[in-house]
Amino acid sequence: MRRNRxxxxxxxxxxxxxAPWILGFLLFQVLPIGWGFWTxxxxxxxxxxxxxxxxxxxxxxxxxxxxxxxxxRTTFVYALLxxxxxxxxxxxxxxxxxxxxxxxxxxxxxxYFPYMIPIIAVGWIFRIFLDRDTGFFNVVLLxxxxxxxxxxxxxxxxxxxxxSLAIWQSGWSLIIFLGGLSTIxxxxxxxxxIDGANYFRRFRHIALPLLSPFIFFQFxxxxxxxxxxxxxxxxxxxxxxxxxxxxxxPPPRETFFVMARGxxxxxxxxxxxxxxxxxxxxxxxxxxxxIIFIRxxxxxxxxxxxxxx
Amino acid sequence: xxxxxxxxxxxATVFKITILILLVLxxxxxxxxxxxxSLKTREELxxxxxxxxxxxxxxxxxxxxxxxVRFGKFLLNSVILSVxxxxxxxxxxxxxxxxxxxxxxxxxxxxFLVVLAxxxxxxxxxxxxxxxxxTKIGLTDKRWLWLLFGMQGAPFLIFLFRQYFSxxxxxxxxxxxxxxANRFQVFFFIMFPLVQxxxxxxxxxxxxxxxxxxxxxxxxxxxxxxxxxxxLARGYVDQKESLLYNVGMAGLLYYTLPIIVxxxxxxxxxxxGLLAGGLKG
Numbered sequence: 187m188r189r190n191r192x193x194x195x196x197x198x199x200x201x202x203x204x205a206p207w208i209l210g211f212l213l214f215q216v217l218p219i220g221w222g223f224w225t226x227x228x229x230x231x232x233x234x235x236x237x238x239x240x241x242x243x244x245x246x247x248x249x250x251x252x253x254x255x256x257x258x259r260t261t262f263v264y265a266l267l268x269x270x271x272x273x274x275x276x277x278x279x280x281x282x283x284x285x286x287x288x289x290x291x292x293x294x295x296x297x298y299f300p301y302m303i304p305i306i307a308v309g310w311i312f313r314i315f316l317d318r319d320t321g322f323f324n325v326v327l328l329x330x331x332x333x334x335x336x337x338x339x340x341x342x343x344x345x346x347x348x349x350s351l352a353i354w355q356s357g358w359s360l361i362i363f364l365g366g367l368s369t370i371x372x373x374x375x376x377x378x379x380i381d382g383a384n385y386f387r388r389f390r391h392i393a394l395p396l397l398s399p400f401i402f403f404q405f406x407x408x409x410x411x412x413x414x415x416x417x418x419x420x421x422x423x424x425x426x427x428x429x430x431x432x433x434x435x436p437p438p439r440e441t442f443f444v445m446a447r448g449x450x451x452x453x454x455x456x457x458x459x460x461x462x463x464x465x466x467x468x469x470x471x472x473x474x475x476x477i478i479f480i481r482x483x484x485x486x487x488x489x490x491x492x493x494x495x
Numbered sequence: 496x497x498x499x500x501x502x503x504x505x506x507a508t509v510f511k512i513t514i515l516i517l518l519v520l521x522x523x524x525x526x527x528x529x530x531x532x533s534l535k536t537r538e539e540l541x542x543x544x545x546x547x548x549x550x551x552x553x554x555x556x557x558x559x560x561x562x563x564v565r566f567g568k569f570l571l572n573s574v575i576l577s578v579x580x581x582x583x584x585x586x587x588x589x590x591x592x593x594x595x596x597x598x599x600x601x602x603x604x605x606x607f608l609v610v611l612a613x614x615x616x617x618x619x620x621x622x623x624x625x626x627x628x629x630t631k632i633g634l635t636d637k638r639w640l641w642l643l644f645g646m647q648g649a650p651f652l653i654f655l656f657r658q659y660f661s662x663x664x665x666x667x668x669x670x671x672x673x674x675x676a677n678r679f680q681v682f683f684f685i686m687f688p689l690v691q692x693x694x695x696x697x698x699x700x701x702x703x704x705x706x707x708x709x710x711x712x713x714x715x716x717x718x719x720x721x722x723x724x725x726x727l728a729r730g731y732v733d734q735k736e737s738l739l740y741n742v743g744m745a746g747l748l749y750y751t752l753p754i755i756v757x758x759x760x761x762x763x764x765x766x767x768g769l770l771a772g773g774l775k776g
Contacts (some may be wrong), residue, residue, distance in 0.1 A: 196598050199678045203594035204606070206587040210647020215621055222624030279518065282511050293515050295762055297522060301757045304707030306728045309745040314740050315528045320540045322528030325547055341510060385507075407614070411729045414617045417709055423730070432549075432729045445619055452623055453496055453714075462624060469620045476615055 226463035244463035253439075254447070254464070258471065261443040264345060265412035268352040273355055273404055276359025277397075281389070283360075284367045294364070301357030309421030312351045314454045316340050316422075340424035344441040348418045359404050366400035367393065395488035402483045406476060413472050416445035514768070533744035540740055553741065560745035564726060570749075573706060573722035576641050580705035583645035585697045589690070591648055592656025592672065593682060597668075607657075612703065614650045619710065626714040635719055644711065645701070652697045659693040692768040699765055703754055723750045 201208070227246075229238050248254050279297050283290055300308070315323050318338035327333045340347050374392050383391070419437040434454055436442060444464065451461030532540065533556055535549040558564065595607050634640070663686065671681050687694075709724045716725070727750055730741040758765070 193600075197600050200594050200598035200600050200603065200651075202678075203590045203598070203682075205590075206583070206646045207591040207610070207648050207653070210587065210643070211613070213611075214625060214644065214647050215616065218621045218624035218628060219616065221628060222620060225624065226629070248703050282515050282518075287508060287511055287515070289512075289515075291763075293519060294766065295759075298766065299758070300522060300525075302703060302754055303726060303751055304703075304705065304754065306709055307751045308726050310727075310730065310743060310747055311525050311529045314532055315525045315745065317740075318739060319545070322524060322531065325545050326524065328545075329547075354522065361766065361769055368770060379573065410615055413620070416619070417728070445617065448619055448623070449710075458627060465617065465620045465623060468617055472617055473615055 190326065222462050223466055225459055226466050228459050230459040242458050245467065247460070248464060254444075255444055256439065257444050257447055258468075259368075259419060260345065261306070261413055261415075261468075262441055262446075262475075264348065264415065264443065265409050266439075267345070268412040268415075269390055269405055269408040271349060272356035272359050272408060273401060275353050275356040276363050276404070277401070279356075279360045280363035283364060294360070297360055298357035300354045303355075305417055306421070308351060308355065309418055312347065312421055313340065316347050316350075330434050331342045338424065340422055341438075344422070344424060344438050347422050348415070351418060351422070352412070358409070362400055362404050363397065366397045368442055370396050393432055398487045402487045406479050408481070410476060413468065413475070414445050415443050416449055419446040420441055444471075503639075529744050529748065533741055533748060535741050537739070537741065556741045556745045557749075559739075559742045560731070560749060563731060563742065564746070566723075566746070566749065568719070569721065569723045569726045572720055573724070573750075575638060576712065577705040577720050579638060579641035579704050580645040581698055581701040583642055584648055584701040585694060587646050588648035588652035588697055589687065589694065590682075591653045592658075592693075593660050593686060594658035595653070595657045610650050610653055622714065623712055629715065630741055636716055638716070640715060641705070645705075649701065649704075652700060655697060656690065656693055659690045663689055692764060695761060696768050699757060699761060702757065704737050706754060718725060 207316065227239060227241055229240050229243075241364060283294055283297075287293070303311075315321055316339040318324060318336050318341075321339070321398060324333070324336045328336065370393065378388050378392060419441045420433055422441065423432070423435065423437040425435060433449075437446060445468065448461050448465040448468065451457045451464060455461075531548060534554070536553055537551050539546055583730040591610070595603060629635070629640070667685055667689075668681050671685050676684070706722075707724060709728055711726075712722050715724045716722075727743075727746055731746055733738040733739055736750075
């Protein structure tokens with residue numbers, strides 16, 4: 187009896203502390219997701235009068251549209267490039283800053299810093315940085331005689347331009363990997379050095395396995411994040427844009443990611459139901475990708491404890 | 496032998512520093528481009544052959560950036576929205592993190608998995624229908640919505656707080672409980688002050704998210720109430736609607752400045768706090 191009362195008290199406190207989150211979760215997650223799914227099964231437009239239930243017709247239409255399928259493909263390719271390159275950059279940075287290096291804190295801060303800059307600003311910085319005529323990137327490359335003449339990076343390499351922006355903002359993986367490296371006991375390195383292991387063997391057989399859970403975590407969360415890229419597509423649109431047109435004119439095919447399309451369908455074309463079904467499809471794809479990677483992760487990640495079969 | 500070893504060590508350090516400096520230089524290029532562009536005249540921007548630095552620094556661009564769009568007003572909008580979001584977000588995440596680290600109820604693990612699962616939901620899947628719903632019931636242009644948006648906390652911050660709380664020994668609370676304090680007194684007077692670093696980190700993150708957020712304000716707010724993120728996303732244009740890159744860069748520098756200041760004043764505690772509490776365990 188007494189035990190029971192304590193149990194009830196504990197549970198009540200648990201839910202009291204969790205109450206704001208639960209309320210927010212119901213209001214801003216469950217409700218819109220559910221309603222959004224229901225709406226995606228209708229023909230709702232901005233000013234439609236006769237709302238009809240049309241089942242999965244929107245989804246069928248999406249799956250038959252080669253542009254949409256292409257969009258999913260480029261989004262996935264972009265997310266993969268974004269994730270892998272950001273991880274490699276972060277890993278190199280973390281390995282360089284791992285041991286006592288003079289000015290460690292300063293380097294760490296500078297490499298992390300771009301991550302803090304708001305995406306709108308980053309978009310515009312890169313739009314101007316990579317511009318053919320006014321861009322600093324061309325000027326530097328020309329001065330170093332690395333390219334013969336100015337290149338219109340945004341128009342010729344739209345996907346690469348957005349990826350470069352992602353690399354610049356890879357500070358987050360740097361921090362994660364620095365955290366991961368700091369969990370590796372020093373003795374392991376010392377022992378291996380005495381045994382005659384060189385730097386690369388130490389990396390391959392000590393740092394990499396012990397870091398693998400962090401790399402895996404970073405891989406999955408970065409994939410989820412990168413699959414949702416949208417504003418970069420519009421700001422780095424290579425067409426000569428004028429103010430108000432920025433979110434009205436579609437970006438080139440290679441960088442018209444699924445999110446950008448969804449945003450465009452809903453706000454630009456007022457096709458609510460169609461846009462929502464596109465977003466819902468992305469939701470399902472992200473979920474599937476996450477589950478697949480988590481499954482695969484079990485094989486790739488090193489763990490101390492041997493798993494029971 | 497020892498000399499060879501130390502010589503090799505110095506060599507390795509020199510090598511590392513060289514690569515680091517190279518990396519930092521590359522990372523600095525876009526920022527240099529930003530500052531340089533903001534100080535050029537229009538003619539210098541499109542000069543053939545291109546020029547690297549302006550002949551005379553055009554500080555007037557910084558004045559135009561402020562006056563052309565009534566910058567102060569939109570800056571205030573941004574501050575209001577960010578504060579509205581950040582405060583409840585910290586509190587709610589802190590509450591939830593505490594709940595998950597301390598109350599051993601059977602379903603705790605399951606609920607925590609739900610929190611983590613919400614990270615998988617693309618944010619447009621929730622925000623766009625929410626926008627349609629909210630405009631349907633006529634709640635357009637309401638800034639207090641951000642207080643509610645903050646209330647659901649953020650999965651990452653909940654996780655962070657859970658980590659922080661689980662590093663605090665249980666005995667702290669037990670002795671207070673024996674002295675007759677209730678759960679909430681224990682939380683506010685004993686536990687909350689002990690996670691100050693977590694609160695600072697959560698505050699920086701939440702502030703930076705809402706400061707940078709474009710989607711929600713562009714959907715929920717119009718005209719005079721939009722924050723800088725929405726106002727500046729379209730760039731600065733002159734009467735002929737052509738983009739002014741130089742003034743635009745000056746404006747974006749203003750917009751980024753609060754984040755830079757916030758980051759550099761708190762960065763030591765921020766990064767080391769992240770490394771110490773957030774990621775391990």
